[in-house]
Amino acid sequence: MVTEQDPPAAEESASLPVLLVDWGTTNRRVYLVERGRILREHDDTRGVLSIDRAGWETAISEISRAFEDVEAQDVKAQDVKARFTLMAGMVGSNRGLAEAPYVPCPVGLDDLVKNVLWVRAGSVAIVPGVSFLDPPHADVMRGEEVQVLGAIEQGSLPSDCLVCHPGTHNKWIRIESGRIASFRTVMTGELFNLLRKHSILSDLFDGEPADDGAFAAGVDHAIANSDLISELFRVRARVLLGASARKEAASYVSGLLIGSDVRIGLGAEETDAATDVVYVLGSASLTQLYVAAISRTGRRAVGLDDKAAFVAGMSRIAERLR
Amino acid sequence: MVTEQDPPAAEESASLPVLLVDWGTTNRRVYLVERGRILREHDDTRGVLSIDRAGWETAISEISRAFEDVEAQDVKAQDVKARFTLMAGMVGSNRGLAEAPYVPCPVGLDDLVKNVLWVRAGSVAIVPGVSFLDPPHADVMRGEEVQVLGAIEQGSLPSDCLVCHPGTHNKWIRIESGRIASFRTVMTGELFNLLRKHSILSDLFDGEPADDGAFAAGVDHAIANSDLISELFRVRARVLLGASARKEAASYVSGLLIGSDVRIGLGAEETDAATDVVYVLGSASLTQLYVAAISRTGRRAVGLDDKAAFVAGMSRIAERLR
Numbered sequence: 128m129v130t131e132q133d134p135p136a137a138e139e140s141a142s143l144p145v146l147l148v149d150w151g152t153t154n155r156r157v158y159l160v161e162r163g164r165i166l167r168e169h170d171d172t173r174g175v176l177s178i179d180r181a182g183w184e185t186a187i188s189e190i191s192r193a194f195e196d197v198e199a200q201d202v203k204a205q206d207v208k209a210r211f212t213l214m215a216g217m218v219g220s221n222r223g224l225a226e227a228p229y230v231p232c233p234v235g236l237d238d239l240v241k242n243v244l245w246v247r248a249g250s251v252a253i254v255p256g257v258s259f260l261d262p263p264h265a266d267v268m269r270g271e272e273v274q275v276l277g278a279i280e281q282g283s284l285p286s287d288c289l290v291c292h293p294g295t296h297n298k299w300i301r302i303e304s305g306r307i308a309s310f311r312t313v314m315t316g317e318l319f320n321l322l323r324k325h326s327i328l329s330d331l332f333d334g335e336p337a338d339d340g341a342f343a344a345g346v347d348h349a350i351a352n353s354d355l356i357s358e359l360f361r362v363r364a365r366v367l368l369g370a371s372a373r374k375e376a377a378s379y380v381s382g383l384l385i386g387s388d389v390r391i392g393l394g395a396e397e398t399d400a401a402t403d404v405v406y407v408l409g410s411a412s413l414t415q416l417y418v419a420a421i422s423r424t425g426r427r428a429v430g431l432d433d434k435a436a437f438v439a440g441m442s443r444i445a446e447r448l449r
Numbered sequence: 450m451v452t453e454q455d456p457p458a459a460e461e462s463a464s465l466p467v468l469l470v471d472w473g474t475t476n477r478r479v480y481l482v483e484r485g486r487i488l489r490e491h492d493d494t495r496g497v498l499s500i501d502r503a504g505w506e507t508a509i510s511e512i513s514r515a516f517e518d519v520e521a522q523d524v525k526a527q528d529v530k531a532r533f534t535l536m537a538g539m540v541g542s543n544r545g546l547a548e549a550p551y552v553p554c555p556v557g558l559d560d561l562v563k564n565v566l567w568v569r570a571g572s573v574a575i576v577p578g579v580s581f582l583d584p585p586h587a588d589v590m591r592g593e594e595v596q597v598l599g600a601i602e603q604g605s606l607p608s609d610c611l612v613c614h615p616g617t618h619n620k621w622i623r624i625e626s627g628r629i630a631s632f633r634t635v636m637t638g639e640l641f642n643l644l645r646k647h648s649i650l651s652d653l654f655d656g657e658p659a660d661d662g663a664f665a666a667g668v669d670h671a672i673a674n675s676d677l678i679s680e681l682f683r684v685r686a687r688v689l690l691g692a693s694a695r696k697e698a699a700s701y702v703s704g705l706l707i708g709s710d711v712r713i714g715l716g717a718e719e720t721d722a723a724t725d726v727v728y729v730l731g732s733a734s735l736t737q738l739y740v741a742a743i744s745r746t747g748r749r750a751v752g753l754d755d756k757a758a759f760v761a762g763m764s765r766i767a768e769r770l771r
Contacts, residue, residue, distance in 0.1 A: 229690070258690055263670075265686040265693075296649075296682060312682040314649075321643045327618075327636075348585075353675030354713045356706075360618060360634040364587040368551070368580055371587075384678075391676045 143210035146190055147441040150218035151270060152176050152295065156434075157193050163442040169193040175217040183224050187212070187251060213445050215254040215437075216270035219244065229258035229267055235306040236276045236440065240447045254444060259309050266312050271298050274408055274433050277440020279305050283431050284406055291392060291428075293385075293409035293417045295320070299392035315388040316413075319381060328363055328380065331373055335412075336381030338419045345382020346389070346420045355387045385420045393424060409433050465532035468512055469763040472540035473592060474498050474617065478756075479515050485764040491515040497539040505546050509534070509573060535767050537576040537759075538592035541566065551580035551589055557628040558598045558762065562769045576766060581631050588634050593620050596730055596755050599762020601627050605753050606728055613714060613750075615707075615731035615739045617642070621714035637710040638735075641703060650685055655696055657734075658703030660741045667704020668711070668742045677709045707742045715746060731755050 144161035153174035159167040178186050190212055219227035227244035234257045242255040256269035271292045278284040279302065286305035292298040295316040301308045323332045336342060348358060362380055365371035371379075393405070404427045407417045414430040421428035466483035475496035481489040500508050512534055541549035549566035556579045564577045578591035593614045600606040601624065608627035614620040617638040623630045645654045658664060670680060684702055687693035693701075715727070726749045729739045736752040743750035 258686075260690050260692060262692060263683070265683050265690055267686045267689055311679055312686070313679045314682050315678060317648060318678055321647055325643055325647050326639060355677070356637060356640055356709060357633055357635045357713050360636050361585070361587050364580075364589045364634070367589055368582050368587055370582060370584060387678060391679050 145210055145445045146212040148190060148214040149437050150214050150216045152217045157190055158438055159194055160438055160442055165438055167194050175223050212251045213441055215273045219253040219256060220269055227253045227255040229256045232259045233306040233308050236443055240444050257307055266310055268298055272307060273440040274436040275300055278408060278431055278436040280443050281439045289405050291405055291407045291417055293413040297388055313388040313391055315384050319384050331376035333374055334377060336378040338415055339378050341375035341378040342382040345379040346386035346423050349383045349386025350390050350424060355383060358383055385416055389420045403427055404429060406431055408436060467532055467767045468534040470512060470536040471759050472536050472538045474539045479512055480760055481516055482760055482764055487760055489516050497545050534573045535763055537595045541575040541578060542591055549575045549577040551578045554581045555628040555630050558765055562766050579629055588632055590620055594629060595762035596758040597622055600730060600753055600758040602765050603761040611727050613727055613729045613739055615735040619710055635710040635713055637706050641706050653695055653698035656699060658700040660737055661700050663697035663700035664704040667701040668708035668745050671705045671708025672712050672746060677705060680705055707738055711742045725749055728753055730758060
């Protein structure tokens with residue numbers, strides 16, 4: 128059912144809204160957008176890994192139906208029939224609907240537009256991911272590129288800067304002349320989840336980590352020491368030996384991981400010691416923790432809204448596809 | 450059914466063999482031993498985590514029955530009725546049969562003997578674990594202490610040295626005057642298992658890691674760089690981008706983890722830069738990998754047999770309990 132075809136003819140109506148989908152490994156966020164303005168949005172946990180090969184037809188249909196049963200208030204009934212669906216993220220990976228090959232760095236928004244993969248002519252398209260290969264450096268991203276380039280289009284990111292994009296896989300992204308010049312991934316969020324769900328530390332994780340004293344202590348330890356896989360065990364030992372409170376463990380472990388990530392990201396050769404501002408673009412809770420951690424190194428950290436950046440980036444791509 | 454009682458009277462027969470049990474989180478190894486000589490042995494996967502609170506009676510009975518159905522060849526029938534069962538490892542933790550409190554460093558074999566926990570008078574006893582608390586350092590071990598102190602009793606470890614004890618949780622152990630003076634744990638084996646079973650790298654792990662060129666490259670990277678949680682993601686990116694072969698991933702990841710462990714263990718303040726020999730005491734396969742990794746730092750690494758060390762340590766403790 129999935130075919131690669133040419134983009135729709137330019138004379139097609141450009142007045143209808145678009146459905147923009149941020150389709151990740153574990154979550155899916157759908158926005159009904161008209162000229163950059165969000166009319167409706169819908170979130171669910173139908174991530175790429177929850178869908179088997181035969182399930183894509185249904186999964187795609189769900190998206191256009193997501194707003195059909197909503198009582199029209201500020202949207203005219205015909206607006207819900209969106210002109211086309213533009214998707215980004217892991218949906219374009221080899222585990223997704225169709226593989227949209229990575230575009231190599233440096234990458235600007237125009238490069239993404241040129242490499243959009245049409246999976247249904249005129250109705251469903253996927254934005255490609257970005258790769259960086261400069262051996263021994265090698266890295267890939269899917270989804271973050273739209274947000275970062277969208278934030279530049281919005282004017283909330285300068286055209287030369289360092290961006291930290293926290294998530295399951297945090298990305299440190301170097302922007303030069305408005306394009307993604309290079310980047311590196313740190314598996315911080317994934318490691319936190321592995322430790323919380325499957326490790327000997329699991330029973331120490333009560334609640335969510337917070338930007339508190341234990342978090343700051345973890346960050347400070349990790350900035351000054353590179354012994355993460357040893358210090359993690361000490362967290363357990365201190366609780367067993369009565370030297371530390373169990374309730375501090377989740378924040379301290381989060382601080383250790385994010386502090387290690389910041390030490391690696393700010394110390395890497397592709398970053399610049401003279402950069403005194405780091406932009407953090409992610410979910411509100413993670414952005415707050417990374418801003419706090421980066422600030423403890425003496426740099427200035429500025430948090431940005433990832434949803435607004437995604438919609439801005441995707442809307443511009445959609446406009447240029449017309 | 451579990452009670453703390455005094456050790457058996459000294460006049461009890463000392464001629465019968467003992468059952469020595471190395472009872473860990475996921476495995477159980479039972480040795481029928483007479484005056485330090487292994488008569489029979491039995492391995493199974495009835496680790497501590499596989500046994501619920503009501504299951505301990507059965508689990509203990511299994512041990513004494515383990516050799517009953519074996520046709521006597523070099524053992525007289527009555528020898529199988531072992532004098533008593535002495536256990537070490539996670540069986541003495543709060544998830545085990547009964548909690549044998551940690552003995553704080555420095556710890557020699559006599560300290561273990563003094564703190565043995567009798568769970569059934571004269572028939573079943575547990576050797577305690579060891580703790581090290583010198584804030585912010587905090588650490589615990591259960592099982593490794595018997596092997597290390599046993600190897601000293603055997604004469605295969607000098608009374609002042611640095612020992613590396615690989616396993617799920619690798620231990621770097623400083624021995625001074627024949628006692629465990631201090632130690633630190635690195636969660637290397639556990640992290641390897643988490644990555645192999647539950648992470649985005651899982652599908653790259655074909656087969657077991659080997660002491661090959663990819664392993665050496667991983668070790669060298671980790672000795673020279675402290676960016677483990679970033680380099681791990683590059684392993685996946687290199688395969689996706691065709692810059693590295695999938696079949697090398699397991700060995701390279703193992704090299705990265707063990708190399709990070711060695712960097713931490715040999716660089717830690719409790720180790721001594723003048724120590725040019727490191728003793729490695731663990732399973733044959735892990736010992737080989739750690740010896741190879743340590744050798745790449747220019748130090749000399751000597752591998753020792755963990756089973757012989759365990760039996761030597763436990764036999765001496767059993768003798769002193771008489």
